[in-house]
Amino acid sequence: MKRTKVISRRTSSASPAEDRNGIQVIARAAAVLRALKGSSGMSLGQIAERVGLPRSTVQRIVRALLAERLVISSSGGTGIRLGPELHALSEAARFNVVDLMRPLLQRLSAQTEETVDLSVLRDGRMVFIDQVSGSHRLRAISAVGEAFPLATTANGRSCLALMDDDAALQLVSAEVGPEKAKKVIAMLADIRRSGLAFDEDEHTLGISAVGFGFVDLKGDCYAVSVPIPTSRFAAQRERVSAALRLLKQPVETLLGK
16 A cells, blocks of 8 residues: 655644744733833733733733843832833844935935935934935935924924924924914824925925924934925925825834834
8 A cells, every 4th residue: 555645834843722822922921011111110900901901911921021021120119110121122123224214215216306304303403314315406405414493394393293292392492482382383283184294485495395204113203304495396295295105104114113
């Protein structure tokens, strides 16, 4: 009798149920860590309520995370908070946003023929960290390293729209004073709704701009903006705005958002 050789395609000795359980444990641990983000300490009951899990399940997860120093007990007795091992892992996983974004900036500039800027929010100013020059003879250029204000620029306003109004008001008030700051804050709802911020001859006479903001995994705020000579801004507005909206999803995918 001819024997048939059976080749198993399984690469793991774990059963499907065991695989699912392992994935579930990781997902729950990640949910606990996210719940603790920004907190100075939470009780097991508070964590359980935040993540929607039984307290006993949270207790088992926290015990394992404590053993790995991914969480620690707060010295003030206020509960559990994120541990030092997470900081070490974060530092090891640091990446250069400029390098990651460069191909997308180049693609956007090729599509629009306009200059494309990448800036980051630092000390209440938008600092330019990369630029792809447009192909038009008349084009807007800013030097890498130059710092722009928040209140009157497309990149600044797009980052302000990522914050809550109180945080944005504090930053803008320091720049232009409380009365003018209130007018800027009133714009943020429209920017959040449309996803884009505009500067129409407000920061530099003869230059208008459109842009959107995004936050990286470390919580830093960046903006992609397209400055355009005002003489052709009206003609380019819809084209550039559409291209920027299409760029937002690839940016979020690239950053693992």
